[in-house]
Amino acid sequence: MMIRWKHLIVLVIVLPVLGLVVAWSGLMSVGASSGHWAATDWFLHWVMRNSVRTAALSVEAPPLDNPALLPPAAGHFETGCAICHGSPAQGRSDAVRAMLPPPPDLKTVVPTWTDAQLFEIVKHGVRFTGMPAWPTQMRDDEVWAMVAFLRKLPEMDTNAYLQVSGLHGIGNAGEVSPLPITCESCHAEKRLTNDSIIPRLAGQSEPYLLNSLRAYAQRQRPSGVMEVAVGTLADESLPELARYYAKQARPPRAVSPADAQLIEKGRELAEKGRPADKVPACFSCHEKPGGNPAYPRISGQNAAYIMRQLRLFHAGVRGGSSFSHLMIEVASKLKEEDFAALAAFFAGRESRVP
Ligand code: HEC
Ligand code: HEC
Ligand code: HEC
Structure with a gap:
């Protein structure tokens, strides 16, 4: 019995010290170039999915079928999200693809989440990944509008996207190469x-x-x-x-x-x-x-x-x-x-x- 206790105490003291020594030695690579091991990748994403699923349990989604929710969310998506995730109007740059983890193409992953889970991700972001939180935590209505937009994104072609985000029709009609979002993209009277x-x-x-x-x-x-x-x-x-x-x-x-x-x-x-x-x-x-x-x-x-x-x-x-x-x-x-x-x-x- 005594021996077992001693082993345990030694373990409790030695393990963290060993961990510190390895961390201090500089042998642990923080470089993103070599990526995660497949197991680490799987584990981190599994932790993220579990965390989002649990946090979303207490969240009740309001009705999101109001088309008026889409234009401000789409315009914001183009300026605030597409730089990492790409959009029907712009691809993801090589620099962004080299992030660890790389921001996924949302068209393919959105259907794997519920509305409440998307709300949790967009409102709070994902720690250690580059996925930012919503700029203000004071109000939820804007985040829900973004969820309403994300829901529609997988079925949106380039033209529909340009129209709803206000990118369309500012330049020459039918122009596919998008113009930057301006005040008028959202606020144009018409x-x-x-x-x-x-x-x-x-x-x-x-x-x-x-x-x-x-x-x-x-x-x-x-x-x-x-x-x-x-x-x-x-x-x-x-x-x-x-x-x-x-x-x-x-x-x-x-x-x-x-x-x-x-x-x-x-x-x-x-x-x-x-x-x-x-x-x-x-x-x-x-x-x-x-x-x-x-x-x-x-x-x-x-x-x-x-x-x-x-x-x-x-x-x-x-x-x-x-x-x-x-x-x-x-x-x-x-x-x-x-x-x-x-x-x-x-x-x-x-x-x-x-
Ligand atoms: C600086 C880059 C960056 C920006 C800007 C960004 N994201 Fe992300 N986002 C990420 C990364 C990286 C992940 C992957 C997180 C992970 O795999 O755990 C992610 C994950 C997500 C996910 C979960 C997808 C999945 O299945 O892993 C959603 C939904 C999402 N982002 C939506 C948005 C929205 C909406 C915006 C704009 C308001 C946005 N993101 C802005 C980098 C970004
Ligand atoms: C992506 C869409 C979008 C873009 C781009 C945008 N706005 Fe807005 N604007 C909104 C929304 C949505 C609101 C309401 C926000 C709120 O609830 O406070 C708003 C509110 C405002 C208000 C407050 C008006 C009031 O009656 O209180 C002003 C002023 C304003 N915007 C000016 C601008 C200017 C100037 C620009 C360009 C630099 C601009 N906006 C770009 C969507 C946008
Ligand atoms: C004591 C003065 C006062 C009274 C009375 C008042 N308001 Fe206001 N209201 C204001 C001020 C000041 C603002 C602008 C706040 C700011 O500058 O941010 C405002 C802003 C607003 C806005 C936001 C406008 C925008 O473009 O975003 C609305 C809507 C509004 N008021 C409606 C009402 C209504 C409806 C009533 C009557 C029930 C009312 N107000 C009574 C002072 C008042």
Whole structure:
């Protein structure tokens, strides 16, 4: 019995010391050139799959069949993911193929994962592999939009991809060699509808646009998509972009004839608020003649985008400029059923210059 204990103690002390000596000797290669042994490769990927499977057990996927989820995710995919994974518009470079492990062609591997598992991978990334986490951990809706896009990717041909990501139609029609993603790939007026979760920028207040761009750049307004879009821009170009969009006309949008009752309920809230719940009238701040020009214009904005922002404010994760706390306070008093009414009212209303 005594001898066994001694053996065990020696083992517990000697093994880690031996490990340290080998690590210190420099004999362990960290070079990626020779790849992993097949067994190591299999083991690491097995560990990754198990970890993702377990983490995804507590994740419930929302419905992902809304086509409006695809354009911002596809545009982001081209700038934020295709450099490693390739896309229908660009192959993987030799440099990326030499990574260890190499980023897989997602068309072939996506079908092996469930929605919840893809969500886990895209949100948190994969440690030790180069697969990055989503740029912000504050909100999940953007990650789910990416999952919706990944689901569609295996069946997407080049043309469909160019169209949904906004790469198509910016250059000469039918041009297959893709152009870089620009603001217009996502924000072009002609691509947006009332169901879009990408906002209309045309005719928005210039100080508000500038504040918003700075808020994204300084990570005061969490959005992985917009963080990447403004991440490489020089500070000096932001005022120029704000001016460019503010000067454009925001033509009134033909909104599908929504429930008249819903619009009426929205109007009531916008004009009078709801004193019983301490909800102020929206027009006491927004689009108020002589009001603060840094408060945004809401009229004529896409209904789906308005709803999404109200939900984010309500949940306290919208962020924004140094005025955003005002709106967080208002939204905290709104109820879920108010969002659709407010969105329907504002979307169908002609934008007025305050
Ligand atoms: C810097 C390179 C890099 C970027 C950028 C990148 N990935 Fe990855 N990704 C990887 C690598 C490497 C793996 C392999 C991880 C492994 O095998 O454990 C991976 C794995 C994945 C997987 C799991 C595939 C599988 O079966 O192994 C998915 C899904 C994925 N990435 C999606 C994305 C999305 C979506 C984006 C953009 C938001 C993205 N990746 C950006 C490098 C990258
Ligand atoms: C890949 C698609 C994509 C690209 C590219 C993109 N945007 Fe955006 N943009 C979005 C989405 C999605 C949102 C909404 C994000 C949120 O929820 O905060 C947004 C929001 C914005 C807002 C906030 C508007 C508001 O009403 O609050 C501004 C301003 C903006 N983008 C400007 C730009 C500019 C300028 C560029 C080019 C440098 C650009 N975007 C590139 C998708 C994109
Ligand atoms: C006390 C002033 C105030 C009131 C009242 C107010 N808001 Fe706001 N709201 C703001 C400010 C300020 C912002 C911009 C925050 C920022 O700069 O990041 C904002 C932003 C918004 C946005 C985001 C716009 C965009 O383009 O992303 C929406 C949507 C919105 N408000 C809707 C409403 C609605 C609907 C009501 C009425 C229920 C309302 N607001 C009442 C101050 C107010």
